[in-house]
Structures are given as C-alpha cells and as structure tokens.
Amino acid sequence: MSHPVDRTDLRPRFWMRFPLDRLSDREWEALCDGCGKCCLNKLEDEDTAEVVFTRIACRLLDGETCRCGNYHCRKAIVPECVVLTPGTIADVAYWMPATCAYRLLWEGKPLPDWHPLITGDAESVHAAGMSVRGWTLPEFEVPIEDWEDYIIQEEL
Numbered sequence: 001m002s003h004p005v006d007r008t009d010l011r012p013r014f015w016m017r018f019p020l021d022r023l024s025d026r027e028w029e030a031l032c033d034g035c036g037k038c039c040l041n042k043l044e045d046e047d048t049a050e051v052v053f054t055r056i057a058c059r060l061l062d063g064e065t066c067r068c069g070n071y072h073c074r075k076a077i078v079p080e081c082v083v084l085t086p087g088t089i090a091d092v093a094y095w096m097p098a099t100c101a102y103r104l105l106w107e108g109k110p111l112p113d114w115h116p117l118i119t120g121d122a123e124s125v126h127a128a129g130m131s132v133r134g135w136t137l138p139e140f141e142v143p144i145e146d147w148e149d150y151i152i153q154e155e156l
C-alpha cells in the first residue's frame, strides 16, 4: 500500500468477533500486516498446481517499506495482481503465505502476536523478521527465464 494502514477507531478485536464478510472496508484493509510476501512473484507447476515463491518482487513493490507503489491503481498497472476480498479469499488462500492474516483467519486460526493489530505498531511485522524488507530483487532486474534460480525453499 502506498500509505500506512489506518488502524484507528476500529471495533475492538473485530477480527475475533466478526466473520470476514462482516467487516468494514477499513477493518478489512487493517488485517493486512504489511509483510509484502504476496507481492513476490510466484511460479506454479502446471501439472501439480504447486506454487512456490521467488525473491523477485512485483514491479510496484517497494522493497524497503514493503508497500505497493500505487495501491489504488495497481490493477491497471499490474493486471495479474490479485485483489483480496471476502469473495476471492477461498480461491486464493491455498497459495497465500502461511502467515498472511487473511489466510489465517479464513482457516480459523488466530493472528500471530507480532501482527500490527496486536502490537499497535506497524513496524512490528518487520521487527519480527516476518516481512520481505531488504531481501527482494525488482523483477525488471532479472529475466523471467531465470526466476527459478531465486525460488525460496522455506515456507513463507
């Protein structure tokens, strides 16, 4: 996102009290921990549908802030960018990072203790080492045929 998430004046512990399709737009946006992991380019095995992440970041991702360079117009610039909604989460959760707040809640799991909604600090995701800060490569620096050299082996 191009600006820090506004987490002021949200319903207390809304993520524990209401289902995903009963959240306000601001509550939905506030769930994003700002890790930037979903903005890494992925490779999918055509036969097994297995998805692996690479260190190659989407062209709009800022590798230091881990935010989208043009969040509001991202679909026009990056057509393949997936816009998460309560209606799309069921289709995309299988490849979302294991720590993604949307995936966790959709799977009925709690948010981790480093999530900004728990800590009250947007930096806590980075301090916990759970974001992509500082270790991505911009996609325009690496030819697509070489992306498999940058596959991340660990679970994200």
Ligand code: SF4
Residues within 6 Å of the ligand: 031, 032, 033, 034, 035, 036, 037, 038, 039, 084, 096, 097, 099, 100, 101, 102
């Ligand atoms: S993986 Fe989930 S929590 Fe992290 S930036 Fe993407 S949508 Fe937000």
Ligand code: SF4
Residues within 6 Å of the ligand: 001, 038, 039, 040, 058, 059, 060, 061, 062, 067, 068, 069, 070, 071, 074, 075, 078, 081, 082
């Ligand atoms: S366009 Fe989509 S995938 Fe690319 S940085 Fe922005 S939110 Fe992430």
